[in-house]
Amino acid sequence: MLAGHGDGMSDKGTSPLESRLKREITGDVLFDPFSRGRYATDASFYQIMPAGVVVPRSIDEALRALAIIRDDGRIVTPRGGGTSQCGQTVNDGIVVDFSKHLNRLISLDVENRTCVVEPGIVLDDLNRQLKRHGLWFPVDVSTASRATIGGMAGNNSCGGRSLRYGTMRDNTLSMDAALADGTLLHFGEVPRDFSQLNANDSGLALFRDMLALGSREAEEIADKFPKVQRRVGGYNLDALVPRNAANNLAHLLVGSEGTLAFTTKVELKLWPVIRNKVLGICHFGSFYEAMDAAQHLVKLRPIAVELVDRTMIALGRDIAMFAPVIDATVRGDPDALLIVEFAEEDQPDNLQKLRQLSELMSDLGFGWNHPQRKCGGVVDVVEPATQTAISDFRTSGLNVMMSMKQEGKPVSFVEDCAVPLPHLADYTQRLNTIFARHGTRGTMYAHASEGCLHVRPVLNLKLEKDVKAMRAIAEETFAMVREYKGSHSGEHGDGIVRSEFHETMFGPRIIADFREVKQRFDPGRVLNPGKIVDAPKMDDRSLFRYPPDYRITGLKTALDWSAYPGAGGGFQGAVEMCNNNGACRKLEGGVMCPSYRATRNEKDVTRGRANTLRLAISGQLGPDALASDAMMDTMKLCVSCKACRHECPTGVDMAKMKIEVLAARNAKHGLSLRDALVGFLPRYAPLFARLAPIANWRNKSPLLRALLERVAGISARRALPAWRRDIFKSESEVFGPADGSEVVLFADTFNRAYERENLDAALRVLVEGGYRVHLPRAADNGRPLCCGRTFLSAGMVDHARIELDRLVETYAPFASRGVPIIGLEPSCLLTLRDELVSLRSDASAKAISAQALLFEEFLVREAASGRLRLPLGRVANKALVHGHCHQKSFGAFTSVEQVLRLIPDLDVETIESSCCGMAGAFGYGADTYQTSIEMAELSLLPAVRRADAAALVVADGTSCRHQIKDGTSHSALHVARVLAMSLDSARSNPHPSPHAKETIHG
């Protein structure tokens, strides 16, 4: 076992603690090494294996768990989303996860703008509920999609607009919390005269002691606490000093990182939502000048001033989706931008602010025609869509930086130091000198208005020399911050990274005060010890995710991972791309991660899977962990939707990784009957089609359904797609006019065997569009061509390779002369774009990959270039469209919407859905059927049920159509069929088609 990575608790057998917890807690009690491993990390670079995890179902259960664990002599670490960057949530002992069940909005007082929440509620989730009341909670952390209020309070989190709204502390009115001994107290405003205070004796004594400490230390606190708003390090002793108003003792708990009490309720101050805002993008010819200007810009009272530097602009320009907004809003070649945001109640006031901003820039000596250093000015952004595009760019620009595929990564440890604004320019200049001295560099971004710039030097923490550099950079940076009377911990909290430095930053007397607070609240050191006080060294490598003995040996993989470094042909590097930022835990928006949205288990989220894989391949979960049952269980609910490939900020591609797990599993244990039935479907499809009446008995007979469930694990509750004798067979290898532009139509197994109408429709649309359509027979004259998808989804990589080899041999002559290869089924066609080049890296495979286009992508491209000639007529008033996950993952879904908009008078509405839950064979599994339904019921099925009966429901995925039919009895259509219907309509009612490329461009 790795040093620091375990607590000596046996992985075998059940400990008395585990047994008792299981007896008395109805929520999950997880003591197996795989589950513990998933809670051993947060978004820091540390890893400490906890002894167990409890996921309580109620606050009472959380308190019960606390009592049981304490009685057993173990320590407890409360946890929310686990997105802390400094190691706040990693510890041995037991982790208590508040995020799964304890996430209710308990009460809301709209008039007084307050609410009370359970600690596990996610910020975005809370704000969704508040929005309809015109309110929001404005501590808008970047991790709003997964950060919990309990965790935000634990870290005293700060949002980008803290200039106006303050930090978590400023917006916390009161908290209910339990001390380690179980005493439940209300922490709120406390008068210095306790006679009217409603609290039990031990509560009154604690409050009295804390206020006495505040009085005693008032001078020292005034002297040693930095006077910057972004000071989140240490305990908030300044909340205890005598003042005119009452002291709020909840503010002592805020920022205490789970070390003082278990928060059970938080009362929050709410704000009216922002109705109007504008951005002024201030351009600067030199980074130093930008930093120097920040102190002046804040005098106009913006709500945020955010920095974007030259590196980030360059990164953004290279990304197709951001290039337009950069071109539209960035003038010339600035060294840095400060994005100044105003949000006055009335828009004219915002416009006035923009005018003042321009004047100010001019007063500061900036002009568009001035020489380099003073070359600058303001670009106004008033339009909301452009504002959103700029904010997307800022966030994603950072993500691109984080997605470096090399061993060295941008590391967070001096990332959020804050200095008074007058020193910001000198501070950043000296910071760059420090980095250079230690052989590295860092990009700076974020909150210039607060003097809190995010900066991550690039380091490889697997190397001793880089760890030494990290320590040296930390020491030198913190010394500089102290010199400027700034704060070494300005946003992300202390954890293990910062706590040991408190003594140099605050001095020994304040450290003694911190210890006194801890001792008074938690004398037994039960709650998250080792944070804020008595912390280990930040560079103790035994506590690292990659400790000195971290090794990966003997890893063999089936696919090509060579874009990444490390063992297994790069598989190691791909797995290690997960930095635990938790974006895959978002509950709305995008697709990632549908299984987590259904279960809310750490096991079922991309992060949990990536962590399990990392631990498995590095031998931390025992021998053969990659092929183990527990690993299969970790992957079981991954529907291979590929959403993570697209939406994970670092591009973790779990669907591809799952193929490796399945391949390892097959190699070790052989193929299961279900996987064989799934994988070999393209091979037996022609035979089953001939025997359709017999093959379809299974659907009709409850007995056969039950039998198949028993022997092959295929759910008796699911109808299988019906076999038919008239499968798609092309009489010719070529259709359409001889002089037509050439295309290849790929007839995939699913549309060929089950829904030939789609292929017939696509063929018709292409031919009527004047294309020369090739449907070449397999070059070996054998069975129909196949993309290998079903084999890949069963981990049968060798069979997939055989099928792809045949396909490459057949299509290579077309691809080499630039003929588009068009497919209908997203998962099949996109296999040619994706996995094909992971299995073959030759020129023919690359050419086919480059030419592979979904039917609608091809048509949109043709329409945009003015080549599409299709007489289209009305088909319906409304089309409700569901995107296949792989379409979304490859950015191909908008083509469906665009092509449907070519149809006259059709109102196209997209269903805000994640995965349909069917996902190939996933929805058919007896063990996954229920989750499949839950995924579909999250948004897709309710939206279809709500739809007008006359509306068309459009879905390009075979599985999606099947799920929709099963769940709603609506028959969804492939877009090819809608277009064919539109051709029919135009023919029977000939009017000029309004379809035009303007629609595409517009």
Ligand SMILES: Cc1cc2nc3c(=O)[nH]c(=O)nc-3n(C[C@H](O)[C@H](O)[C@H](O)COP(=O)(O)OP(=O)(O)OC[C@H]3O[C@@H](n4cnc5c(N)ncnc54)[C@H](O)[C@@H]3O)c2cc1C
């Ligand atoms: C990419 C990225 C961007 C970030 N951006 C920001 C940002 O803009 N602003 C910012 O402030 N932070 C930011 N962070 C840090 C982090 O996301 C925030 O601090 C966040 O608020 C933590 O919430 P969480 O639910 O993940 O808490 P966790 O990490 O789970 O926990 C945080 C602390 O709270 C304690 N805690 C949790 N629940 C309880 C409870 N019920 N009782 C007592 N203690 C509890 C934990 O023990 C821990 O010490 C960022 C992190 C990442 C990875």
Ligand code: SF4
């Ligand atoms: S899988 Fe991606 S999104 Fe999820 S935690 Fe890891 S890096 Fe973040």
Ligand code: SF4
């Ligand atoms: S492929 Fe889909 S289900 Fe699997 S981890 Fe990624 S987002 Fe989640």
